[in-house]
């Protein structure tokens with residue numbers, strides 16, 4: 036492990052440093068909060084509305100932050116969320132993110148919109164744990180072949196992002212609006228290889244092959260056509276979580292896309308307890324959105340998340356220092372979580388219980 040990890044660094048400082056290093060395009064693309072930005076802001080602020088009630092005098096001299104996620108043992112309950120085109124942040128792109136995650140022995144979810152192929156990312160960090168976020172396609176043959184590629188390349192689960200019934204504006208925009216040349220090797224597959232972006236109107240091309248507004252029928256089909264566990268990302272309602280569990284989905288990933296889809300939806304931490312209740316232990320539950328400190332991680336775990344994911348913070352690390360920057364971000368969160376666990380009286384992840392957290396409204 037590199038020696039860059041200063042224990043005093045916080046993600047706020049890393050965000051600031053990354054902001055100074057990134058191009059103005061990258062800054063805008065990564066921070067873009069969606070219309071209004073209410074949900075984006077609320078994701079972070081909502082964590083502060085939960086207070087911790089620590090337990091004292093327990094033996095916390097040795098702390099273990101490891102956790103098991105869909106059968107994979109991770110050294111910390113913080114994983115990397117799928118985010119698009121890492122080449123905008125760093126020329127080494129997703130391969131570097133995968134190396135950073137693997138060096139901390141945690142999980143990376145690779146986006147379909149990655150600037151390197153899923154095989155290339157797997158080869159960059161062969162021992163890393165990876166999930167693949169797959170787009171819904173019109174042609175099921177295409178989906179089947181992509182599922183098989185993910186299986187062959189050793190991905191451990193398929194993530195279906197269900198909070199994006201319309202393609203993002205950035206995809207619809209003309210390629211010229213991206214200052215960095217990149218291709219999307221997981222999207223343009225088989226006979227549709229259009230080459231690097233910039234060579235075609237990719238929005239129109241995408242509409243021909245990918246499927247907007249997927250339904251539960253598509254989830255069922257994917258579940259029946261892969262041997263990998265399926266995780267649904269973007270669940271915000273207990274009802275949807277229940278339908279998913281009844282379909283045999285292995286993981287419910289509570290997310291509002293970091294506030295980049297529907298503005299005005301709740302902060303993820305606020306809906307987590309109801310979803311955990313509806314799932315009733317029949318699937319694993321994860322969360323992302325606004326996780327920036329070790330105490331945020333502690334609160335999410337206390338409220339029932341098995342692990343949390345970070346989106347933008349990993350991109351800040353990548354922009355700052357490639358694989359080592361990603362590693363540093365994870366190291367900061369691991370260190371802060373370990374301190375927060377000690378102060379809360381938790382020596383291991385299973386000691387983190389719901390009674391550790393109370394919403395501020397309790398005191399009103």
Ligand code: FNR
Nearest residue numbers: 116117118119146196292293323324325345346347
């Ligand atoms: C995303 N996100 C996202 N989600 C997804 O399922 N597929 C994707 O391709 C992307 N792409 C993407 C690009 C960028 C630039 C950002 C910032 C986000 C959403 C992502 O997985 C995650 O839900 C949020 O980023 C979590 O919020 P934080 O950690 O960024 O606050």
